[in-house]
Structures are given as C-alpha cells and as structure tokens.
Amino acid sequence: MSEATEFWEGFYAEREVWSGKPNALLVREVAELRPGTALDLGCGEGADVVWLASQGWRVTGVDVSATALKRAAAHAAEAGVADRVEWQRHDLSVSFPDGEFDLVCASFLHSPVAGDHERNHILGLAAKAAVAPGGSLVIIGHAGEHPEHGPLPTTEEVLSGLALGPEWVIDTDEVVEHPESKAGTGLDNVLRLRRQGLRP
Template sequence: MQAADEAARFWEDRYRSHGRRWKGTPNVVLAETVAGMAPGRALDLGCGEGGDTAWLAARGWRVTAVDIAPAALELTAEYAAQAGVADRVTTELHDLAAGFPAGVFELVSAQYLQTPFDLPRSRVLRQAAHALAPGGLLLVVEHGSRHPWSSIDPDTRFPTPEEIYAELGLDPAGWSPERLGTPRREATGPDGQTAVVTDTVIAVRRTA
C-alpha cells in the first residue's frame, strides 16, 4: 500500500503542479493506427492530460480514460469539454497495479504507460488484451530510447517489442500480433526541444 500511495502522490503532484504541458495532439502511432478503424469503445490506459482521449472521442469513439492521478482525470475532463466531446468520455481513477477497469473494448490504448514505480506491466497488458472484444486491438507504444528531456536512467535497457509480446503469454488461438516494430520519429519536448527518438510498438488483435 505504501508503494501505491507513493506512486499516486508522485503523479498527482506532477499533474497538479505542472498543469497542461503538451499541445494536445494525439500520439503519432495511435493516430496512424486508428485512422482506418470504425469507432467503438476505447480504453485509454494512463490517459495523462487527455490529448489521446479527446482526439478519439472527436472521431466518434466512446472513451473510458483511466489514470492513477485525480489531477490527470480533471485535465482530461476539461480538455474533453473544451473539445465538445465530454458526452463521449468517462474518466475513472485506477491504480493498475491493484486492479483493472471493467468493460469490453474495440480498442485498448497504452501510450507510454511507463513509470519510475513498480508496475506489473505484463499482467496489466495481458488484462488489457483480455478486455478486447473479438476483433479488437490492443496498441502499446513505449519509449524505445532515451530523449534529452527524459528522467529515464541513461543506463536503461529498452526491451524489444518481441520480448514484450512474449511476456504477455497470450494464446495464439485467441490473439495475434499485427505489428512489432521500432519506428523512429522526431519528437518535441515540453519546452520545444526536438530530438529523433525510437518508439517500441506492439499491436495485438483479438481473433476469438
């Protein structure tokens, strides 16, 4: 419980003290992936400031936005209201280390769901895969390199997408990887600094 409280305080303080740091555009891989999908029910794990949530809702998705920090959910709700999509967004407070949101979804998005605190990531992502409706997609995008404005330890080893997928232990009779890749892109930090970074992408389809 102490570790969970520490994580919750850390993220709450971060969102409460910094407010909105990002410009609200969706994450690049998410936008590319969702472009050809019919809107349905989406789950945004670690919604942060709500840029992805509002973007999905504006395209017809009904989004459940989840975060450990009440301040993040407040920012998400405010952004959804400003975008005119509040009626398609539900916010839920969850510590994913302790439990997982209820529901079935056509899309589960985990964009940079990385934390300096202990998180049973494989278990969380396995639960996310099981929360998919048949034909639904789990999209995981993680940092695959360290960028200049990052607090990530310089000696961090970033696992490959194949390693991450293997750790999920999903039955190939029910799930199939659609993309395991490490694309590079130019990223802009909160202070306007730019750098070429690597993303780690895992896209998994529920087939049955």
C-alpha cells in the same frame, strides 16, 4: 495514498503537459479502425481520449492522477466530446476498469515507481483480457535507453510478457524513429495486436 498516486499527483502538480495533439503513432494505428468502444490506459491530460472521441469512439480514459483527470475532463468539454467520454481513476497495479472494449491502448505506460513486473501484469493480464473479440490492443512505448527510466523493453520482450494465445494476430510490430520521442535514441516501439473474432 499509494506510491504511484503520490508520484503522479506530484508530477501533474508541477506542470501541465497538454499539447492538444494526439500521439501520432496512435493516430496511425487507429485511424482506419471502425470506431466502437475504447479504453485508454494512463491517459494523462486526455489528448488521445479527446481525439478518439472526436473520431466517433466512446472512450473510457483511465489515470492514477485525479489532477490529470480533472484537466482531461475540461479538455473534453472544450472539444465538445464530453458526452462520449467517461473518466475513471485507477492505480492499475491495484484495480482495473470493468468490461470489454473494441480498442485498448496504452501509450508510454512507463513509470519510475512501477517495475517491469507490474507493467507486464497490467498489459499481459488485465489489458489483454479487456479486448473484446475482433478488437485491438495498441501498445506504444519508448525504445532503447530513456533518461529517466533506463533501459526499456523491446517489442520482443513486451510480446513475451503478453504471452499471446492462438486467438491473437500481430498486425504491427515496429521500432519507429519518432522526432517527438523522449527516449535518448529518438525511437519508439509500436505494437498493434488483434484478438480474432467478430465485432458486433
């Protein structure tokens, strides 16, 4: 069992974090996009996946914790969207889902057992490559100093790690005051990036 698997299995064994509410910042960024295929990285117990599926997206939810994915599947079934969702278990530093997606989202992909190098690798290589032409990459993270994770990367640092080419357009680059943020500052970073091209 990898360090990440052990940590997150222990995390979900000790608590349930399901609120039934999607991330409000994700809703803001995605609500006007045309539904297609979506990939949610670090989906946890599946609130964002369930919301996306309810909006017409066909969603692949990915997490390292089998416990979280089992709960997420139950929530999707309760919401009547199980037929629009696929669940996959990946330690994203080791493996990644196949295919391209119209939307790739990573919300609060912070981990005390993965450093900035691993996070940059996941976002800057695998996640970026998984966005289909015309699709969007949405990255939401806590800003400032986090009580568990320490100093967190700014949007400028995240963009630097992504090393975007000329085919990418930045649609959103904001630091937002978010009352539900678990960062000590109550601030969250929001990036929405669009890969130029035509969606089918």
